[in-house]
Amino acid sequence: MKLKPETLRRIDEVIPHYPVKRSAVLPVLHLVQEDAGCISPEATEWVAQKLDLQPINVYEIVTFYPMFRQQPIGRRHVKVCRTLSCALMGGYKACEAFEQEFNTHRGATSLDGEVTIEFVECLASCGTAPVVMIDDELHERVDAAKAKALSDQIKQEAAQRR
């Protein structure tokens, strides 16, 4: 497992914030995932060793939280809110629009490995439902037209990268 020096520095920085080492397991896992894209079994073992835990203790946490992933995802991460307010305001339609645009389905990655669509729980912006989060950016009131616009933008950025 190879982590960037910057990640290693931040991990070493975050551990002493807690009275006992094991309490740092969530922030450390987030840092590892941010760097490596997912948390592999080797990463789990590395974190366990780092925090004086057994691998199974870390594995329990990784399998519990939906925000930790064990498999790599696409380059862009599209999270469509599925919770009540967004569901009432057309969250399902927005999700279907993205699925059609990228020819994949929720929980899966498009064939070119560019986009992963996830139908997630509350993104905490019920007043502007339905909302979509693309990577770290929140997009509000996503109707069919806006979903198309966002998809086009993603496709355009992907084309530029090639």
Added chain:
Amino acid sequence: MIAPPKPDLITVNVDGREIAVPKGTNVIEAARLVGVDVPHYCYHPKLSVSGNCRMCLIEIGMPAVDPVSRTPFPVAASGMPRINWMPRPQIGCATNVAPGMHIRTNSPLIKDCREGVMEFLLINHPLDCPICDQAGECKLQEQSTGYGRGYSRFIEQKNVKPKRTPLGPRVTLDDERCILCSRCIRFCKEIVKDDVLGFTDRGSYSTLSCFPGRALANNYSLNTVDICPVGALTSTDFRFKMRVWFLKQTNSIDAESSVGANTVVWSREGVIYRITPRRNDEVNDTWLPDSARELYKAIHASDRLVAVKVNGTDSALEFAVGAATGLFRSSAGAIAVVGSGRSSVEEQFLTRKLADALEAPTHLVSRVGQGDEILISADRNPNVRGALVVGLIQALPKTRVAGDATPSSRLTNGDVGVAAPVRTGGLTELAAQIDAGRIKAVVSLGEDLAAAGLTATQLAKISIVYLGTHANATSAVAKVAVPTLTVFEKSGTFVNQQFRLQKFSRAVPGPVGATDDLVVLAKLVAAATGTKIADEIGPLWSVLATEVPALRTVTVANLPATGLLLDGTPWAVLPFAEGATLHYKPAAEPAAAGALKS
């Protein structure tokens, strides 16, 4: 003298009955003391409290006190204090008793609670009791009968989970049956210190599993099967072999080391199906190594001796005894007796009698391995202390140095057990005497002299009388070989490392052709001395009581199931091989060394 009242006892009231219990007792244990059963799954007396099954809900209350004067309010009519009951139930396992605490375990609220908890536990539990190995000893089954609602309101689909996941070489998991009590996880973490188990995918599909690539492979893994309150963890060996209610239970002792863990042997119609631990808080708590559970397989080993042999040809016991007697006469004064730390106290006593009659020096084979600091000690002989107590030996056999290790012997090797080899030895003196021609005949009590360090040339120089259970290099060259019984086929006693005298009972009959060691020894003693000696446990113990000082007040009949501690002070200075195990601390090294010098 009147014993002073114990200061740390506190009085509590369980269902209207007062009882004094030690401080720090929890409600489940306090109720157990008055004979009240508080049903529970996740709580185990030897593990930490996790409080996740919620089955042990009870009501608690404290006597009302005047807020100003802090004195109890009496109730006018009865004079009894008024009790302020807590409005909500509490879990009994995590509630420690307090002075004056009142506990209700049978109120309508508690009945409702138990029915509710049972209903939730049974939501995803499959109804496969008819094919489940745990049936008959299943807490969930017992308590759904005792405390359940009796009918189901469940119309939804049950969760489907894996039915046969191997967690390790000896444990198979049926995930659907698991009620997530976490006893197995806590056992591995707290007792074995091998934290391999955990719940993954917590939620509706919580699964007990190991980290990918790891396994529940430690030598205590089968204890998780014992403590599993349902049929989720099953022994791969015992799985689907036998219904537990058909099995006969016989109390026995783990003979693989000097810890002497208490066991129950489960057998039916002369066949042993499994061995489980028997609770003894002074020896093994409720645990047993996996290796101890496989020992019974040696009974049906292909190299089991079943025919009396004289000079290599099949014979009968009478001729064998006659041949041995002839040998004793022809080599009188040049005989040695090799006793065994695996023989029972009674057999060792008769061995001593035989040695006395033949005026033969006695030796004992040492068997030293690596202790695991839990329930396997370094001394792999279960009964070296017994040989000291009955006077078969005066000093411990000398251990051979690590360099010339021999392969571990039958009772300790196999798939399980501790990897480090067991060093057998202790016969260097005998070897020297054979080389010098002073010893011409040797009586061996089940000990393989070749494995214990004698060379083939030395074996060729002597005539051997061998009493044992399995074939080996010694039985092959013995002039007289008499097949005898394993620990599961006879009764007797062992003295463990704490000098605790513990008895084991015959679980199954021996194979045709094998004779009880005591009978053979008594015949040999009678042939050597000309007088008859008792060859059964009962009569033999009256002889033992008169001739062995340490056993003067003991009889097998009054020996408690958990054993009797003998006074070990006469042998305290001996350099015993054991390190610390679960309930054993070796005597401090410097003190013993100093005592030896002075």
